[in-house]
Amino acid sequence: MTSEFPVFLPLRPAALPLAQRLAAWIERAGQAVSLSLVAELPLASAQGLAVGDFKNASEWQAAGGTLLDPLDWPAMARYLHQRWPLPAMLYTRFGVTPTTAALPGEIWSDDPEAMPLDLAPPEWVLLRRAEKSGLQLATAESCTAGGIAARIAALPGSSTVLRQGFVVYGNAAKEEMLDVSRQTLQAYGAVSEPVVDEMLDGALRHADLAIAVSGIAGPGGAVPGKPVGTVCLGWATHAQRQVRTLCFAGDRWAVQYAAGTVAIGGLLGLLVEADIVGEGK
Structure with a gap:
């Protein structure tokens, strides 16, 4: 490994998943990396890569630093491929x-049976x-409390796809907003x-x-047979659906983020299997 x-x-907290994604890529290519969350870029030693919006971004670039748009995933992938090419994608x-x-909920592998996302988040x-x-997509979220919809809404063009999101944290909200049966809630939890x-x-x-999520993100809330980290997830089109139960490790953020990633990835998998559209990358 060379110097960092x-x-x-x-x-800001939203930068954390991107930081982890970049670090995993660069380190897999054999380059040590140091990640810093900063309010302003260090102009005195303008070197390295800055990703995101900074007040002194133009000064950073003028001083020789590299600046990338975190929402332009193709450009970011091209930069990473050129700077740190991987032996295999x-x-x-x-x-x-x-x-x-x-990356909680997302596993990178060399198995071609998995999906080729080429760095971009699901x-x-x-x-x-x-x-x-x-x-168009509607989300129904309990333990993730709108986090899945927020991840999609953070991206340009989301208004054409994200129709609405239901945050149904309590049982009454599930009944009132989504017509979940009280009998089902009482019988199964x-x-x-x-x-x-x-x-x-x-x-x-x-x-x-549609995407739906209900779980126990912790640190409390466990019940017999349902430990902290237990999340029931579902994703569907009008033609097919999948519902499953997983138990994620980690703190509250890790459980919430992993649940969202798996749910988004599951719905993406349905679209890929149905070959509804082309690659779309």
Whole structure:
């Protein structure tokens, strides 16, 4: 490993997943990397890569630093390919990952049976596919509390795909907003596949695609048979759906983020398998 290559990102929580994604790529290519979340870029030693919006971005570039748009994933991928080419392009799977995983819920592998996302986060690829096919999405979120919709809404062009998001944290909201049956809630509990299945039904009344999530993000809330990290997830089109239960490791943020990633990746997988549109990358 050579000396650390500096990467700077804006001082805000939303930069964390991008920082992890960049670090995982660069380190896999054999280059040590240092990540810094900063309010302003260090102009005195303008070297390395800055990703995002900074007040002194123009001065940084004039001093020789590299600046990339975090929402222009093709340009970012081209830069990484040129600067740190990998022996083989990585593929992506979605599922439970160890707490040491760089990207909660997203597993990079060399298996060509997985999806070729080429660095881009799954929400970006889902957005491009849905946008190209004219499909709209509704989310029904309990433990993620709107986090999945927010990840999609953060991307340019999201207004053509994201129709609405339901934050149904309590049981009453699930009943009132999505018509989840009280009998189902009482029989199985809010964190259950039957409830998530009915949440999908409620969301699909408003859109072509749906994601539904209900779980125990922690640190409390565990019940017998449902430890902290248990999340029931579902994703669907009007033609097909998948509902499953996973138990994610890590803190509250890791569980919420991993659940969102797996749900987005699952819906993307349905579209890929159905070959609704072309690659859309």
